[in-house]
Amino acid sequence: MPQPPEQPTGDLNSPTAEPSSRVAESSARAGRAVLALVVAASSLVVIDMTIVAIGLPDIRRDLGGSLADVQWVMVAYLITMGAVTQVMGSLSDAVGRRRVFLLGAALFTAASLACGLAPGVYVLDVARAVQGVGGAILMVNALPLLSHQFEGERRNMAISTWGSAATAVGLLAPLLGGVLVEWLSWRALFLVNLPVGLAILALGLRHLPADTPAPGAVRTVRWPGxxxxxxxxxxxxxxxxxxxxxxxxxxxxxxxxxxxxxxxxxxxxxxxxxxxxLLDPALFRAPAFTGAALAVFMSRVLTIGGTVYFVQYFHDALHLGPVATGLLLAPVFLAQMAAGMAGGKLLTRFAPGHVIATGYACKAVGAALLGLAFPSAAVEAHPWLLVLPLLVWGTGGGIAGAPVMAVAMNVTGRDRAGMVSGTITSLASIGAGLGTAALGVLYASRLTGAGSATGSGATPSPEAVATAAATVLYASAALATLTLAAVLTLISPRHAPAPARKVFPG
The missing domain is CATH 1.10.287 (Helix Hairpins)
Structure with missing residues (x-):
């Protein structure tokens, strides 16, 4: 009977161990470099979604144009980003992650320079539209790059780190924007991207792995579709x-x-x-993928939609400026970052559906606590009453958001990583818009119902704003609870099991 081959023995410092050790160390360095690249690139894109809002009054005063013209500085970026994301994801499957990512970095950086030097509002609007295309390319390539670079638990942790950082850093945008506009100029909102963009290009050229399309990957893009x-x-x-x-x-x-x-x-x-x-509907036949897509969609409905009315409340009810608003949102940022890392660790021990559901439970509790605290904080003019509820809200966002992307990538093949990333990112974009719109209708109707003279141009009272914002948060709590139930059903252990427990000898 043939005997199994003997396991190699000997000193770990022997010459045969050294090459494997060097390879492992080199792979770890490359992984850290890729993770840093995609986190930096995604952070730029997310910050630019909201930071520009701080500078809109100064932009209009400097460049002229109507209110609608200036609003297009925000709208053009979001529309082009949402429009091309899915196509760019499938393009990266066909052409290669590295070259598409570098194209996005170059486009985003060049468009940022054009925005910062724009002589008029129409040039600025066009440059922002181009910047949105570059941003879509950078965002949609993040997941495929991480999926290619990491394996198993390390991949889950890398995706959790990226997701937590990219989401949480957006909360710092009001603070950063306020500082730049107050101390420098609205043009600094765009020009600050240049050194980061150039660094991403340089590091990308050096550290991103060469494009090697996986077997079965789509090699062409159907341009009519x-x-x-x-x-x-x-x-x-x-x-x-x-x-x-x-x-x-x-x-x-x-x-x-x-x-x-x-x-x-x-x-x-x-x-x-x-x-x-470009988009295979068969992806949604996997319950875990459908659950992950729903969780991402609802995350943006609640996080982006809810944050808009946080800021509205801070400004109109608590009379806080941009810097103070940014400082008050800092607990959300810190909690979301820490909880996101913890969520990645939890994936190594528990079923992902249970981890995501725990996050949505925290979001529901945090939203309900904020709804209760808003009226009191407005009457007493004491914003620090909100710190604890904001911490709970941020913790929920971190735990719920970290595993979702990992679930979506783990239930599909690597050859479709770009398609999956495009689908998830497109749903996130639509969720942000729909959340802002739907919660805005609720906010406006409650503001009117609270006795505010919204139609006459009068400034709403702090009490009316607090009541309207609290209603939005109660609705957010209800939506988080419904999402929790859907996640437990679609991402159940039967569809996405917990990782096998490691058994150590002895």
Whole structure:
């Protein structure tokens, strides 16, 4: 009977051990470099979603233009980003992660320079649209790069670190924006991206692995389908971002929404017959993937939508400036970062559905506590009453957000990492817009119901603002609870089991 080969024995310092040790050390360094790159790139993109809002009054005063022209500085970035994300994800599957990521970094950096030097508002609007395309490329390539670089538990931790940092850093945008505008100029909001963008390009050229498409990866992009999808997502995001100004039941909003649905239907019909689809509907047949997609969507509904009305409340009820608002949001940032790292660790011991559900439970409790605290803090003019509820809210966001991306990547093949990342990121973008819009309708209706003269141009009273913001937070608590129930069903241990416990000899 043949005997199993003997295991090598000997001193770990022997010559045979040294090469493997050097390889492991080199791989670890490369992993840290890639993680730092994608965290830095994603942080730039996320910060630029909101930081510019601080400078809009100064931009209008300096460059002129109507209020609508200046609002497009925000809207153009978000629309183009939401429109091209899925296509860029599939493009990275076809062309290669490295070259597409570097293209995104170059485009984002060049557009930031154009924004900072813009002589007029229309040039600024166009440059922001181009910056949104670059931002979409950087965001959608983050997950595939991490998935390629790391394995097993290290991959889960890397994705958790990236997700926590990218989400939490957005909360620092008001503080950073306030400092830059107050001490320098609105142009600094864009020019500050240049050194970071150039560093990302330099480090990317040095550290990103060469493109080696996986077997079975899509080698081409169906451009007719890509254009249909870009049009559908662009119109959908436009309707969400401009719906409040146009009127949600206006002819313009209804036409944009109907056109988006029609283009999406045409796209899905073509995809069902395509040999190499941009978006494979079969992904959603996996309950765990559907649950992860829903969790990401609802995370952005609550986090982005809710944060908008946090800031509104801080400004109109507590009369805080941008710097003070940023400082008050610091507990959310710190809690989300720490909890995100803890969430990654929890994935090594517990089923991911249970970890995500725990995060949503914290979000529900934090939202309810904030709803209770808002009126008291407004009456007593004591914002520090909000610190504990904000910590709970941030903890929930970190725990819930960290494992979701790992679940989505782990239940699909690496050859479709770009497609998966594009799908998840597109849903996140739509969730942010829909959350802001839907919670905004609730906020405005409650503000009116609380007796505020919103239609006459009068400043709403702090009590009315507190009541309206508290209603938004109670609704957020209810939505978090519903998401918790859906996650426990779709990402159950049967569909996404807990990792096997390691058994050590002796």
């Amino acid at each position: 890509a254009l249909l999808l870009v049009g559908a997502l662009g119109l959908a995001n436009f309707a969400l971002l401009r719906g409040a100004g146009q009127g949600w039941t206006s002819a313009a909003t209804l036409l944009q929404s109907a056109s988006a649905l029609a283009l999406l239907a045409l796209f899905l019909r073509g995809e069902s017959r395509a040999r190499s689809p």
